[in-house]
Amino acid sequence: MKYIVYVSQAKAPLSKDALKELLEKSRARNADDAITGLLLYRYSKDFDKGYFIQAIEGPDGVLDALWERISQDNRHHTIVTLAEGTELERMFPNWSMGFKNVEAIDLADVPGFAKIETESFWQNLKANQMPESVDLLRGFYDGD
Numbered sequence: 001m002k003y004i005v006y007v008s009q010a011k012a013p014l015s016k017d018a019l020k021e022l023l024e025k026s027r028a029r030n031a032d033d034a035i036t037g038l039l040l041y042r043y044s045k046d047f048d049k050g051y052f053i054q055a056i057e058g059p060d061g062v063l064d065a066l067w068e069r070i071s072q073d074n075r076h077h078t079i080v081t082l083a084e085g086t087e088l089e090r091m092f093p094n095w096s097m098g099f100k101n102v103e104a105i106d107l108a109d110v111p112g113f114a115k116i117e118t119e120s121f122w123q124n125l126k127a128n129q130m131p132e133s134v135d136l137l138r139g140f141y142d143g144d
């Protein structure tokens with residue numbers, strides 16, 4: 001079995017209805033294809049942009065086919081793979097696609113969640129060492 005974890009930026013922020021449709025179709029298809037995983041969506045007010053993080057896992061052939069479709073989906077771009085590989089056991093065995101529309105308040109409660117507006121956060125990330133993926137991940141936080 002294979003897995004892929006990636007982040008991406010939505011072409012345009014997704015409405016609740018658009019997210020619901022994406023999720024319902026994905027869940028039905030994934031159930032047929034033995035794909036499981038987790039999808040997080042975050043709208044950043046500061047950037048007026050939507051961001052995704054998704055983990056997908058499943059049998060090699062169907063996972064490759066899904067990745068091909070997701071990679072070409074024009075609802076998002078700047079897809080950055082964070083991790084990929086093979087696994088013996090599923091990480092999300094019970095979720096045809098778990099979903100959360102992440103609000104800033106949810107993140108504030110996560111232990112160890114770094115506050116991006118603090119000096120210390122940026123001192124730790126010297127500008128010339130900041131990878132593009134960190135810049136993209138910034139979009140999940142908007143300082144509320």
Ligand SMILES: Cc1cc2nc3c(=O)[nH]c(=O)nc-3n(C[C@H](O)[C@H](O)[C@H](O)COP(=O)(O)O)c2cc1C
Nearest residue numbers: 025026027029030052054066069070073075076097
């Ligand atoms: C962020 C994001 C996550 C997606 N996740 C899934 C998924 O888990 N399963 C799935 O079948 N399609 C997913 N899709 C939709 C696929 O890209 C594609 O539109 C869908 O599978 C139908 O493909 P088809 O019209 O070529 O059959 C996702 C799309 C986006 C933008």
